[in-house]
Amino acid sequence: MEQTQPKKHYHVHYGPAGGRTRVDFDELWRYKDLIWLFVKRDFTVLYKQTVLGPAWILINPLLSMAMYTVMFGTIANLSTGGVPQPLFYLAGTAVWTFFSSCINKVSGTFTTNSNIFSKVYFPRLAMPISTVISGLINFLVQFALFFILLLVYLAKGEVSPHWGMLLLCVPLVLQVGLLGLGCGIIVSSVTTRYRDLMVVVTFGVQLWMYGTPVVYPLSMITHPVLRAVMVINPMTAPMESFRYIFFGTGQVTGVMWASSLIWTVALLVLGLSLFSKVEKTFVDTV
Numbered sequence: 001m002e003q004t005q006p007k008k009h010y011h012v013h014y015g016p017a018g019g020r021t022r023v024d025f026d027e028l029w030r031y032k033d034l035i036w037l038f039v040k041r042d043f044t045v046l047y048k049q050t051v052l053g054p055a056w057i058l059i060n061p062l063l064s065m066a067m068y069t070v071m072f073g074t075i076a077n078l079s080t081g082g083v084p085q086p087l088f089y090l091a092g093t094a095v096w097t098f099f100s101s102c103i104n105k106v107s108g109t110f111t112t113n114s115n116i117f118s119k120v121y122f123p124r125l126a127m128p129i130s131t132v133i134s135g136l137i138n139f140l141v142q143f144a145l146f147f148i149l150l151l152v153y154l155a156k157g158e159v160s161p162h163w164g165m166l167l168l169c170v171p172l173v174l175q176v177g178l179l180g181l182g183c184g185i186i187v188s189s190v191t192t193r194y195r196d197l198m199v200v201v202t203f204g205v206q207l208w209m210y211g212t213p214v215v216y217p218l219s220m221i222t223h224p225v226l227r228a229v230m231v232i233n234p235m236t237a238p239m240e241s242f243r244y245i246f247f248g249t250g251q252v253t254g255v256m257w258a259s260s261l262i263w264t265v266a267l268l269v270l271g272l273s274l275f276s277k278v279e280k281t282f283v284d285t286v
Contacts, residue, residue, distance in 0.1 A: 023125065023272060023276075024123065027123050028123050028125060028126060028129070031122055031123055031126050034122055034126055035126045035129055035130045035133070036130075038126065038127060038130035038131075039130045039133050039134050039137070042130065042131065042134040043134065043137075054141075057138050057141045057142065058141065058142065058145055060097070061090060061093045061094055061097065061142050061145065062090075062145075064089070064093045064097075065086055065089045065090045065093055068089040068092075068093070068215050069085045069086055069089055072089070072215045072216070073085040073089070078215065078216050078220070079216070079217060079219075079220055080216075080217060081217035081219055081243075081247075081249045081250070082249060083158075083159065083217075083243070083247045083249055084153050084158050084159070086149065087146075087149055087150060087153050087159065087247070088243075088247075089215065090145070090146050090149060091146055091242060091243060091246065091247075092213075092214040092215060092239065093142075093214075094139060094142040094143060094146055095139075095176065095214075095238065095239055095242055096209055096212070096214045096235075096239070097138070097139070097142070098135050098136065098138070098139040098173070098176060098177070098180070099176050099177075099179065099180045099235060100180070100205050100209070101135040101138070101180075102131065102132050102135050102176075102177060102179075102180025102181055102183075102184055103180050103183045103184045103187065103201065103205055104184075104201065104202065104205060105131045105134075105135070105184070106128040106131050106132065106180070106181060106183075106184025106185055106187075106188060107183075107184045107187035107188050107191065107198065107201050108188065108191070108198065109124075109127050109128050109131070109184070109185065109188040110188050110189070110191065110192050110278070110279075111188075111191055111192070111195070111198070113127055124275070124279040125185075125272075125275065128181060128184060128185055128188070128275075129181070131184075132177050132180065132181050135177070135180070136173070136177060139173065150246060159246070159247050159248065160247070160248035161245065161246045161247065161248060162244065162245050162246075162248060165244075165245045166245065168241070168245060169242070169245060172238050172241055172242060175238060175260070175261070175264055176235070176238050178264055178268055179234055179235070179260075179263070179264045179267065179268075181268065181271070182264065182267035182268035182269075182270070182271040182272075183267055183271070184271070185271035185272065185274070185275045186267065186270060186271040186274055187201050188275070189271070189274035189275050189277070189278040190274070192278055208235070211229070211230075211233060212230075212233055212235045212236060212239060213230065213236060213239050213240060214239060217240075217243070217249070217250070217251075218230060218236065218240050218250070218251045219251055231253070231255060231256050231259060232259045232263075233259075234259065234260040234263035234264060234267075235260070236256055236260070237252060237256040237257045237259070237260040238260065240252050240256070241257075
């Protein structure tokens with residue numbers, strides 16, 4: 001007599017991974033096509049119905065460079081550590097714009113995408129990751145512009161890059177992106193309940209820029225208290241290192257990088273923890 005096999009029941013779960021700080025990288029990789037789709041959507045929405053289109057990626061840093069050259073270089077007469085002013089300000093603008101765009105755009109992850117989040121499941125972390133990738137693409141385009149200008153001043157003998165350290169730019173840029181991602185997802189998690197924080201973030205990022213050696217070199221800061229604040233600022237080490245690699249100037253210490261890496265890891269872990277917790281309940285609060 002033929003025996004019937006007991007039926008097996010399978011339960012397939014579609015939803016956020018369990019655990020507060022767990023990140024399912026395998027799942028994110030399976031959704032890589034969706035992440036790239038979000039990246040293309042960001043560019044389409046950003047430059048839709050604009051006359052110059054993606055050219056604004058280059059126009060914005062050039063306008064900022066010109067404004068900083070006039071305001072801080074000519075009027076305020078701030079030192080650039082012997083680096084030609086246009087090159088100095090373009091470098092600072094490119095690095096800081098990448099970092100600030102990560103924070104500002106990632107911070108609106110839940111509030112600006114609540115409609116799609118409430119209708120279909122996909123790894124919610126895919127959205128802020130796509131935002132960082134979009135910012136990275138913009139940075140690479142601006143970096144190409146910076147590099148061309150660097151070659152011009154190099155031909156004049158006004159800068160002395162450390163070409164042997166050029167590959168260090170890769171982990172440097174990656175660290176800046178992760179720091180911006182960590183800060184951004186912390187803000188995005190909190191703003192599901194406190195919308196006012198979005199207004200504060202814009203002002204806070206601008207204030208943070210002036211507390212970072214973006215438009216001035218770290219060598220200008222001699223006050224011990226201000227100097228200590230600069231050292232623990234997580235963006236000081238990447239900014240000064242970038243200048244040291246390409247200009248041969250800049251003050252970089254192990255303490256600065258240790259502080260920067262500790263801040264990056266701490267903010268990223270905290271951000272992932274909050275994000276994982278909020279993504280399960282945000283539909284009820286947004």
